[in-house]
Amino acid sequence: MTPVLKAEKLSKWYGNILGISDINLEIRSGITGLLGPNGAGKSTFLKIAAGQLKPKLGALTVFGEPVYGNPRLFRRIGFCPEHDSAYVEMSGRGFILLLARLHGFAGAEAAAKAEKALATVGLLDSQDRLIKGYSFGMRQRLRLASSILHEPELLMLDEPLRGVDPLWRIRIMQLIVSSHILPEIEAMTNEIVLIHQGKIFAKGDIHRIRNLIDSHPHQVSIRTPHPRQLAARLIGNDFISGIEFASDHRGLTVRTNQRDQFFTHLMSLLAESGVETEEITSPDDNLQAVFDYLIGK
Amino acid sequence: MTMKAKRPIRILFRSFFSSGLRAKRTRVFILLALVPVLLMLAARIMEGVGSASASDVAGFFGHFMLSLYFQLLIPVLALFFGTSIVNEELDNKTLVYLTTVPVPRRAVLLGKYLAALLLAALLIVAGFLLCFLAASFTRLGDAAAWEELGLFLGTSLLALFCYSALFTALGAFMKKSILLGLFFVFGWESVVQYFPGVTQKFTIIHWIKSLLPIPPGQNSFLSFQLQPSPPLQSVLTLLAAGLLFLYIAVFIFERKEYILSDNA
Known part of the structure; x- marks a missing residue:
């Protein structure tokens, strides 16, 4: 054809x-x-x-x-x-x-x-x-x-x-x-x-390409007045490869290889612990960031 | 011209003539075309109050007005209308609409050219007619006056046809064509026409002037250094030059790649 x-x-x-x-x-x-x-x-x-x-x-x-x-x-x-x-x-x-x-x-x-x-x-x-x-x-x-x-x-x-x-x-x-x-x-x-x-x-297929993206660490930024408390509950999970605290002590950025699993865990953790959060963002969740990962920047 | 090209030419001609009538630029050109009419009326008023004689007014038309029309208004209108045929599409980035329809590019150019030519011709003919009536209203019963008018209008249309075709080709060839066009009108045409011998024949204005009656007076723009060519030869030369310029315009437009913006 x-x-x-x-x-x-x-x-x-x-x-x-x-x-x-x-x-x-x-x-x-x-x-x-x-x-x-x-x-x-x-x-x-x-x-x-x-x-x-x-x-x-x-x-x-x-x-x-x-x-x-x-x-x-x-x-x-x-x-x-x-x-x-x-x-x-x-x-x-x-x-x-x-x-x-x-x-x-x-x-x-x-x-x-x-x-x-x-x-x-x-x-x-x-x-x-x-x-x-x-x-x-x-x-x-x-x-x-x-x-x-x-x-x-x-x-x-x-x-x-x-x-x-x-x-x-x-x-x-x-x-x-x-x-x-x-x-x-x-x-x-x-x-x-x-x-x-x-x-x-x-x-x-877009899902295949997304899987490629999932093989690279995703960054998730969480704004919270209690970053250390939240970090203590997150650390130790296999799917988290690193945690970095914000310089103003009002947030943390988590690196994960399994974003879906991380979000599932985070949501249940927030619901159970009652840790107050102000904002959750993915600073690398855009096409430019995806490209940057793929081309090895 | 094949039947396939005739229909789109007709469609484009109608559409762009109609939108051209409403365009701001046309309104500006209407004002420009009225300038000689106002000047002629002013000359008539001066004659009426005794500040000028009838022969002065006739001389004013023969010398100044013809010069104004044939050396300024006609080439300038042809320049703006002719170059805009392609340049306007590039500036407004609208060319893409006319080049993604199942229509040969030559039909696009010719349809737009005819619309521009008719718009310019209407402006010139209307202005010229009013001007002539203001200059000759005392001899309207004289058949020679109407013959003269026919000659002026016919020459105007030939001049418009030729200049417009030239500037259409220039506009198809380069984006910033106005400057080169102005240089041609006010440089080449204004200077070379006064060169003696064969050289003056390399201007369009030479052939135009050869068609016009030469009024008495040593300093007339028509007679100064003019070695007129025979009328028939002049008509054929203007027609042939116009057709050649139009062919070149089509040739360029069909082959040139127009890049509408910074490509990503």
């Missing part, structure tokens, strides 16, 4: 700045999350996949065809760009209707497609207003409408999640969505591709 998207030895750079380097990747049906910190190369990859940029080296095909300079393929592809851009002198409806017509729909059919797309993103009520009067979130949703109006087989969304209603209401066969926010991707799909410094860093 032909993959939806296939990249072979794909590289792109801008002058001396590396975009992506030697990427080999096949994406098949379903929802795929493209994850990576800012500057990792996600947008470059998606822009090549959407025919906006030319690969410097290697090749990328969508549905078996090269994308750059192949406008016919855009009947099957929808692309939602990351930029907050729009034709501000047009109304929301005028903008979507223009794109519907450019997609080849005419008359009533174009109007129906535009209306359906605007309804999907909840902009029907404000469709006749000029875009310059739209809020950031509304413009974001309008961009989304522009990418789904022709009901593409493959939808590519570049950082689309800020200020937008949940996307999984949209019925799309294939979806590639990029983000640097792990929980947002996690809510949509288990299948992810991690990009870092222009290279594919990990690919596969």
Whole structure:
């Protein structure tokens, strides 16, 4: 079966700045999350996949065809760009209707497609207003409408999640969505591709990657007026590899290799002992920290 | 042009002409296009109160107003409208919407070019018409006056077509094209047109001036150092140059990779 998207030895750079380097990747049906910190190369990859940029080296095909300079393929592809851009002198409806017509729909059919797309993103009520009067979130949703109006087989969304209603209401066969926010991707799909410094860093099921993360110590910070009392009750457990006290004597940071087990134990301990706590945070529970662990920083 | 490209050209032309009419920039250009009309009315008022003679006013139109239109307003409007066709899409990062639809890039450029050309033409024709009426209202029954008007308007449209195509190509080629365009209008065109011999033929204004009637007077912008080319040759040259510039614009736009921002 032909993959939806296939990249072979794909590289792109801008002058001396590396975009992506030697990427080999096949994406098949379903929802795929493209994850990576800012500057990792996600947008470059998606822009090549959407025919906006030319690969410097290697090749990328969508549905078996090269994308750059192949406008016919855009009947099957929808692309939602990351930029907050729009034709501000047009109304929301005028903008979507223009794109519907450019997609080849005419008359009533174009109007129906535009209306359906605007309804999907909840902009029907404000469709006749000029875009310059739209809020950031509304413009974001309008961009989304522009990418789904022709009901593409493959939808590519570049950082689309800020200020937008949940996307999984949209019925799309294939979806590639990029983000640097792990929980947002996690809510949509288990299948992810991690990009870092222009290279594919990990690919596969999110739980497997999480397990990889669990093999590294997690940090859990607990703000409490009784840090020594709490530490005394925690120390000695196998899953705790270290405890560090805060310099203001009002908290401690615990390092654990088994976060789930630690949290279960902590919750029951707090309930039993009645040790007062003000805040529990995970300072390394973000994608950047995960990357830092994986790349050995 | 294939049927496949004609429909999107029509769609883009209508859409961008309609949004162009509402754009702030167009309002500014309307004011700019009214400046010569106000100047012409002022000249008429001066004639009315006896501060200027009828021949002074006719000379004012023949020398100053034609110079204002053909050496300033038309190239400047063409510069702003022409370069904005691609540059505006890059500045506003909206190009992505037009390059992710199943439409050839040449249709995008040509649709937008025609919309910009019509907007600029409306501004010039309306301003020129008002100006001409203010200058010639005493000879409106004279067929020669209307012939003259037809010649001015036809030449204006040819000039707009050619300049707009040139600046569309410039805008497609480079992002900060306004500065180079201004250098072309106020440097190259303003200076080289006065070079003797064949050199002046390397300007667009030479071919435009060759189409206009030369009024009496040694210092007219039309006659100074002008060695006019035959009218038919001038028309064909302007048309050919305009088409060539348009072809170059399409060629660049179809092949150039436009990077909309710092890519991550």
